[in-house]
Amino acid sequence: MPEKMIPGKHLWFFDYFPGGDVGLFMRISNMVHSQQTRYQRIDIFDNPTLGRVFALDGITMTTDADEFMYHEMLAHVPMFSHPNPVSVLIVGGGDGGTLREVLRHPGVKRAVLCEIDEQVVEAARQYLKTSESFDDKRAEFAYENGADYVKRFKNEFDVIIIDSTDPTAGEGGHLFTQEFYKSCFDALREDGILTVQAENALYDFGWTKITHRRISSVFPIVKAYQGFVPTYPSGYWLYIFASKNIDPVENFRYDDAKNMSQKLKYYNEELHKACFVLPNFIKNELKGKM
Amino acid sequence: MPEKMIPGKHLWFFDYFPGGDVGLFMRISNMVHSQQTRYQRIDIFDNPTLGRVFALDGITMTTDADEFMYHEMLAHVPMFSHPNPVSVLIVGGGDGGTLREVLRHPGVKRAVLCEIDEQVVEAARQYLKTSESFDDKRAEFAYENGADYVKRFKNEFDVIIIDSTDPTAGEGGHLFTQEFYKSCFDALREDGILTVQAENALYDFGWTKITHRRISSVFPIVKAYQGFVPTYPSGYWLYIFASKNIDPVENFRYDDAKNMSQKLKYYNEELHKACFVLPNFIKNELKGKM
Amino acid sequence: MPEKMIPGKHLWFFDYFPGGDVGLFMRISNMVHSQQTRYQRIDIFDNPTLGRVFALDGITMTTDADEFMYHEMLAHVPMFSHPNPVSVLIVGGGDGGTLREVLRHPGVKRAVLCEIDEQVVEAARQYLKTSESFDDKRAEFAYENGADYVKRFKNEFDVIIIDSTDPTAGEGGHLFTQEFYKSCFDALREDGILTVQAENALYDFGWTKITHRRISSVFPIVKAYQGFVPTYPSGYWLYIFASKNIDPVENFRYDDAKNMSQKLKYYNEELHKACFVLPNFIKNELKGKM
Amino acid sequence: MPEKMIPGKHLWFFDYFPGGDVGLFMRISNMVHSQQTRYQRIDIFDNPTLGRVFALDGITMTTDADEFMYHEMLAHVPMFSHPNPVSVLIVGGGDGGTLREVLRHPGVKRAVLCEIDEQVVEAARQYLKTSESFDDKRAEFAYENGADYVKRFKNEFDVIIIDSTDPTAGEGGHLFTQEFYKSCFDALREDGILTVQAENALYDFGWTKITHRRISSVFPIVKAYQGFVPTYPSGYWLYIFASKNIDPVENFRYDDAKNMSQKLKYYNEELHKACFVLPNFIKNELKGKM
Structure with missing residues (x-):
């Protein structure tokens, strides 16, 4: 035919x-x-x-095929590293996938989704399965530039997750500045953790390195970790974990992670540790920037 | 960038x-x-x-850029060849472009658009400029297989225009059969003219030749003519003119054509003659099939 | 599979x-x-x-599928319009197709192919069937910018054919200037004819109009004609015929054209006339520029 | 522009x-x-x-950008798991990348590249940097179907690496049969290890599972591991490690791996362990097949 x-x-x-x-x-x-x-x-x-x-x-x-790979790794690594996350901020992430993962944690009392474009949230609500948690009572929506929003808070959140578009696309650029990371530090509580999606090591490695350097100038503990996301450029995604005092490999809640991972499709308690082991060319490049 | x-x-x-x-x-x-x-x-x-x-x-x-090239040539060559077309049938053509050209002729009292897919007419009405004549009182719509529709009429139409999709697409195939052309012959009045879009000489020449042969087995006068339609395969389109007794070059209404061509973007009274002059490779192939 | x-x-x-x-x-x-x-x-x-x-x-x-359509129309319209072309210049046309058509005319004693890029001629010789006339003794090659080459001649050629790439591509731009057309006029003999490929009426119509206007400022007789070239943008190609005194429709050698057209695949003596009949939107645009 | x-x-x-x-x-x-x-x-x-x-x-x-990611993971995981690999067989891998990695190991005395298509090796030699080890004296070439080649050996190789094309492409299919894996088992010495590239978990997961099941029916120890290869489908590649008695995580030569990894761009001694930690959806699917 x-x-x-x-x-x-x-x-x-x-x-x-x-x-x-x-x-x-x-x-x-x-x-x-x-x-x-x-x-x-x-x-x-x-x-x-x-x-x-x-x-x-x-x-x-x-x-549909791979959003869970991205959202589980972006959300659960910081969530299980924190001893007791109650208040969470997601910047970007208008599709709802990260929110869904965050709200799996029963201790969470409040999860703010700060998405600049309300139309994205509306489209997600209508057309995407990732929006399934939009009606959860703990979810709160702020339609605003994330950089402006974060600036207004001090000592407010346990975990902040930056689920942004690329730095080169649309309004994503201001979510990659040192100033923004400083605002995040200030908005975090004592055990606070920041996690950001940090592009990839083939097509956007320059951005990964810049992001890593900028966050390292603000947070005392900064570690990159990896995950696979087949439909993102290169299929291999990097995330940056940053905290005031928590080490994600030493301190994470292993048993809680193991328990929840029964219901997850990607993340598990062993991957939580293994994902911080990086190939030489990435490890060496990021080391030089620390 | x-x-x-x-x-x-x-x-x-x-x-x-x-x-x-x-x-x-x-x-x-x-x-x-x-x-x-x-x-x-x-x-x-x-x-x-x-x-x-x-x-x-x-x-x-x-x-938008080239629909007029196709519709003007498909409609005006038969319309100006006929001495006085009053009743016209368009088979296919749900976008409305051919109907628009047919209704430019003030002598037309009735123009039936027989389109199998009512959804095409609805979409055209909502989104396409070619539908501008849908509300003309002389326009009549039949949502039916053209082959079935034509069979019900004898000595009814002055001009029948087949504005079909490709023979290989959707329901277009039955509009390329000898039986269908015979039904058209019977549905035409004494001076009746049939015109069909007949594909192109590079990618679908087999269909052009089959169509030409089948129509030639039914109508005494059959002539192919050409026009340019940049967004159709090859950009060079063939049409077949068939009639019971009218020769399109000898008998056409030159003055009426010249008069209306002031308002047209493609067709004119000189092109009416010139379009029947074909390149050797087409002329020779079609000659062999007569 | x-x-x-x-x-x-x-x-x-x-x-x-x-x-x-x-x-x-x-x-x-x-x-x-x-x-x-x-x-x-x-x-x-x-x-x-x-x-x-x-x-x-x-x-x-x-x-392979359509080069003859282009080359026959570019070459034979001027060649049969001229009473006795003996000396012919082709500018561009390194593939050899236009040369092949020119050399079909037994009266031609010398046909110069002036192609700026010798590598094109070499590649054609090795890989393209259009190069079949490269070894004809009447063929002469000049690897030079056509604008510079033409400038050196006065009263030298009967027919000049501009078989150039697009004005926007590579070195083609200087073959679309008024100065170049003036050089062509001077290099032509008394009954001299210039023919140029003149782009198309959908994607490059601006260039067609500029070319037509510039040639019209140099030659007394200028007429556009059309042909079908499926693999060029729009599939509908325009050519400009310009001469010192010959009208291509009134004066062409009908019998010679008819005789040769037995061996051609596109051009014939009827098309020679019909190709000058243009659709309204082209005719009107070019008229305004004369 | x-x-x-x-x-x-x-x-x-x-x-x-x-x-x-x-x-x-x-x-x-x-x-x-x-x-x-x-x-x-x-x-x-x-x-x-x-x-x-x-x-x-x-x-x-x-x-060039990512071949090292694939070749280092395919070669060094088995090579450092084996206590002392001396004789190695690579099936497929005509580009030479796996051979290059194998020959980095100074203990290797003989590395056979069994590639069905000699033209691939010739093209690699001429155009690809991965062929740099083709002239190493320890390298030996067999231009033959790998399944036929392996059948002729008993107790011959320490490590066999299957660096094949996809099972659906060309002649690759017979390298995915149970019979072939049995031949590999027999051709391996006592501590022998087989490693195969095993497609990916998004577009070819069916093949991964079939391969895993078939190898598991032949070898007592079978473990899947992962790596990042951006230009392969999904970017996330799976490999299967199989051995007669060696566990790749418990028994591998950590110090030797650490030492060589100074010169490598991807593989390192920590990744050797971490690469066996798989996401739930892969782990669970493969578990079911064991």
């Missing part, structure tokens, strides 16, 4: 990685939603292999 | 030509409408160069 | 039309030759539908 | 992942080598971000 006869082979999404010379292509079997907001372009579509795909400004944010 | 920062470079439409090894790609700057109907997939989007694009099953049907 | 198992589905050529939002894609089933010369990038590959494809700087120059 | 003016934006490589609906695209800035051998199609080209890329049948095998 000639290809022209196959309905649905004609719409494709191209996620160009930095530089524009490599990227991921995905067939759009069903175009679900396409919208230009004040801040960015939202596209939501279905792909036969990946399920529902959510993109901002042409950059893949989540897919 | 890296390409990943350019919003809107990430959605593309690929119109594969028969064989699947060549085709036209178009950037989707705005996804307007995407729908799977009972019969086919409708996609409507905007492209910076071509304007609004309308596709069925991944095959480009109309674009 | 999954697509990844189909050898040869993985290399594709994208010919972006001006603006970069529309273009033609072709599968590369066999990569024949790829080279960066001093002037431009040469790519030669095979496509299952189009045969061998030759591109400069990512712009399709010839394919 | 319009894109059509950018030389080199027109050739692209599309690596379709299984299913054909997702994949990686790479711009070809320079086409180096393209060849159809008796067994497969070889393509070698340059990409601005990834450097030189080597593909078989449209599937990426190596790129």
Whole structure:
């Protein structure tokens, strides 16, 4: 059968990685939603292999197939490293996946999602499964620039998670500044932990290193860890863990982690330690920046 | 500026030509409408160069930039060849472009648009400029298989225009059969004229030749003519003119054509004659089939 | 069978039309030759539908499937309009297709191919069938900027054919200046004729109009004509005929054209006239520029 | 500047992942080598971000940017788990990268590269840096089907490494059978270790599971481990370690690994342990198959 006869082979999404010379292509079997907001372009579509795909400004944010890999690693590493996280701030993350993971922790009393673009939250609510926790009573929404929001708090949160878009996309840039990390430090309580998504070591390693250096100038304990996210550039994602006094490998709540990991698809108590073991080329580059 | 920062470079439409090894790609700057109907997939989007694009099953049907080239040639060649067309049938053509051209002729009292897929007409009404004549009182709509519809009429129409999708797409196949052409002959009045879109001489020439042969077995006068339609495969389109007794070059209403062509963008009275002059490789192939 | 198992589905050529939002894609089933010369990038590959494809700087120059359409119309319209062309200059056209058509005329004693990039001629000789006339004794090669070359001649050629790349590509720009057309006028003999490829009416119409206006300021008789070239942008190509005193429709050698057209695949004596009949939107735009 | 003016934006490589609906695209800035051998199609080209890329049948095998990630993990995990590897067999791996890593071990006296396609080795020698160890005197080449080759040996090798193409590509299928793994067992000496590349957990997880099950039916100790290979489907690669009696985490030569890892870019003694810690969804799926 000639290809022209196959309905649905004609719409494709191209996620160009930095530089524009490599990227991921995905067939759009069903175009679900396409919208230009004040801040960015939202596209939501279905792909036969990946399920529902959510993109901002042409950059893949989540897919049904692998969003759990990203969200579990971003949320549970800091959450289980903290002795008792009660108050949590998520900056970005309008799709809701990180919020969902944070709210799995029964001790959490308040989880603020500070997302600059209300339209993203609305689109997620309507079209994405990651939004399942939006109606949880502990969830609170702030539609505001995260850098401005954080500045208003002192000694308020146990854990802050930066679930931002790329520094080069839309309004993401101000979430990668030293000033912002300082505000986060101040907004954290005594045992406070900050975790940020920190790009990847192939296409955006410059940003990883800058981020690592800037956070290291603010927090006493800073460690990078890794996870796999197949639909992000390179498939191999880096995160930075920063804290006032907690070491994520020595101090984490092993038994609680082991217990919850029964219900998780990616994170487990052994991975919590193993994810801090990095390949030489990453370890050496980041060491030089510390 | 890296390409990943350019919003809107990430959605593309690929119109594969028969064989699947060549085709036209178009950037989707705005996804307007995407729908799977009972019969086919409708996609409507905007492209910076071509304007609004309308596709069925991944095959480009109309674009703002060149739809007039196709519709004017499909409609006015038969309409000005006929001495006085009053009753016209358009089979297919749910976008409305052919209807619009037919209704420019003040002598027309009734123009039936027989389109199998009502959803196409609805989408056109909502999103496409070609639908501008849908509310003309002389327009009549039949949502039915064209082959079935035509069979019910004898000696009814002055001009029948087949504005179908490709023979290989959706429900278009039955509009390319000898039986169908025989039904058209019977449904035409004494001076009746049939015109059909007949594909192209590079990617679908087999269909052009089959169509030409089948029509030639039913009508005494059959002539192919050409026109340019940049967004159709090869950009060079063939049409077949068939009639009971009228020769389109000898007998056409030159003065009326000249008069109306003041308002048209493609068709004119000189082109009416010139379009029947074909390149050797087409002329020779079609001659062999007569 | 999954697509990844189909050898040869993985290399594709994208010919972006001006603006970069529309273009033609072709599968590369066999990569024949790829080279960066001093002037431009040469790519030669095979496509299952189009045969061998030759591109400069990512712009399709010839394919086996349709090169004859372009070359026959570019060469035979001026050659049969001239009463007795003996000395012919081709500027550009390093693939050899135009030369081949010119040399079909037995009266031609000398045909100069002035191509700036010797590597193009070498690649054509090795890989392209269009080069079949390179060893004809009447052929002469000058590897030089066409604008400089023409300047050195007065009253030398009967026909000059500009078979250039696009004005925006490589070194093609200087072949679209008024000064160059003046040099061509001076280099032509009394009945001299100039023909230039003049882009298309959808993606490059600005260039067509500029070219038409500039030539019109130099030559007394200027007429645009059309042809079908499926693998060029829009598939609908425009050419400009200019002469010192010959009208291409009134004065052409009909019988000679008819005789030779037996051996040609596109051009014939009827098309010679019909190709000067243009759609309204082109006719009107060019009229305004005369 | 319009894109059509950018030389080199027109050739692209599309690596379709299984299913054909997702994949990686790479711009070809320079086409180096393209060849159809008796067994497969070889393509070698340059990409601005990834450097030189080597593909078989449209599937990426190596790129300058990340080949070390794959080869170091495939080779050093078994090599440092074995107490004293002297004789090593590599099946596949015609690019030479695995051979290079194996030969870093000074105790190795003989390393056989059994590659079915001699043309791959020849192309690697000419165009790929991974071939740097081809002239090492300890290297031996066998151009033969790996399944046939292994069958001829009993108690011969300390380590066998299967560096094959995908099971669905070319001749790779017979390297994924239970019979083949049995032959490997027999060809291994007492402390023998087998390592195989085992696809990925997103696009080819079915193959990973089949491979794991088949090897588990032959070897007493079988453990999967992970690594990051950005240009392979999903970026997250799985390997299977199998041995007659050695546990790769308990028994490996930590000090030797630590010493060599000074010179390596990916592998290190900590990763040797951490790479066996897998995400839940992989761990659970493979557990079920044991």
